Amino acid sequence: MMKLRIASPQAIVDLRNVEGLKGITENDDGSITIGSMTTYYELITSDVINSKACAIAEAASQVADTQVRNWGTIGGSLAHADPAGDLPAVAVALGFEIHAASARSQRTIASDRFFRGYLETALRPNEILTGVTVPAQGAGSGCAYVKLANKASHYAVVGVAASLTIDDGGVCTSARIGITGAGPHAIRSRRAERILVGKELTESVVNRAAQRGGAELAGMFNDDVHASAEYREAMTQVYTTRAVNAAAACAVG
Numbered sequence: 494m495m496k497l498r499i500a501s502p503q504a505i506v507d508l509r510n511v512e513g514l515k516g517i518t519e520n521d522d523g524s525i526t527i528g529s530m531t532t533y534y535e536l537i538t539s540d541v542i543n544s545k546a547c548a549i550a551e552a553a554s555q556v557a558d559t560q561v562r563n564w565g566t567i568g569g570s571l572a573h574a575d576p577a578g579d580l581p582a583v584a585v586a587l588g589f590e591i592h593a594a595s596a597r598s599q600r601t602i603a604s605d606r607f608f609r610g611y612l613e614t615a616l617r618p619n620e621i622l623t624g625v626t627v628p629a630q631g632a633g634s635g636c637a638y639v640k641l642a643n644k645a646s647h648y649a650v651v652g653v654a655a656s657l658t659i660d661d662g663g664v665c666t667s668a669r670i671g672i673t674g675a676g677p678h679a680i681r682s683r684r685a686e687r688i689l690v691g692k693e694l695t696e697s698v699v700n701r702a703a704q705r706g707g708a709e710l711a712g713m714f715n716d717d718v719h720a721s722a723e724y725r726e727a728m729t730q731v732y733t734t735r736a737v738n739a740a741a742a743c744a745v746g
């Protein structure tokens with residue numbers, strides 16, 4: 494932000510040595526708590542994350558390069574809210590509860606209400622993001638993150654995360670889809686989700702859902718030097734199909 498002259502702060506507070514902001518904990522109810530200063534590298538190498546919420550590790554492992562993955566944090570990624578950031582899509586799809594604190598109070602924000610606009614979140618100026626809770630993914634659940642990466646920066650031209658539950662009869666009982674890169678901020682694709690829930694995930698059902706994948710972004714697709722709005726819209730459909738199929742394979746596998 495400073496290098497690009499988007500921000501010129503008077504002072505910078507380093508959170509690295511603040512106690513209680515780091516680490517990955519599996520809770521008794523199956524949920525996972527992740528401290529805001531946990532790095533991408535720590536997410537990628539965590540057994541708990543890989544076994545219980547693998548889309549987080551999949552997204553973190555596709556961020557930038559080794560140096561960025563060693564330094565960048567989950568809290569920094571979510572608070573920064575880059576429209577092409579990877580973890581915001583996963584936060585939306587897995588239903589992260591995002592914990593914020595000021596000197597006086599603490600509160601929790603649902604991930605689908607956290608991202609408000611270009612580099613804009615629900616955090617107040619006097620709050621920091623202290624961590625997130627990833628709700629338990631029940632039996633028959635699977636998740637995945639796939640992206641079309643910009644070849645130079647690795648930022649998402651389009652990235653899609655999906656989280657599904659499939660019952661013993663092969664019917665999808667819950668679905669959440671998060672999309673990044675395509676629009677001004679990460680969004681939840683509720684219209685696509687509605688097509689999946691209550692049905693077997695046949696090719697035609699998944700394709701119909703993917704066609705609605707970018708419906709919430711109509712008229713808001715990013716159009717820039719990296720990709721036109723039309724291309725991003727088309728890629729949103731392609732990557733929604735891939736994310737849903739990968740999450741479904743994970744759920745039944």
Ligand SMILES: Cc1cc2nc3c(=O)[nH]c(=O)nc-3n(C[C@H](O)[C@H](O)[C@H](O)COP(=O)(O)OP(=O)(O)OC[C@H]3O[C@@H](n4cnc5c(N)ncnc54)[C@H](O)[C@@H]3O)c2cc1C
Pocket residue numbers: 494508529530555556557558561564565566567568569570572573575577578579580616620621622623646647648649
């Ligand atoms: C070359 C390059 C390539 C990149 N490619 C990708 C990519 O492919 N995908 C991707 O997702 N990202 C990418 N990034 C961004 C990267 O993910 C950074 O990790 C991300 O910007 C956050 O960095 P950070 O954790 O060091 O936070 P910082 O850079 O320290 O902070 C980022 C912003 O968030 C605020 N902030 C940080 N932590 C908190 C907190 N706990 N509470 C409140 N506010 C906070 C800061 O004040 C600042 O405004 C790339 C970055 C670079 C330099």
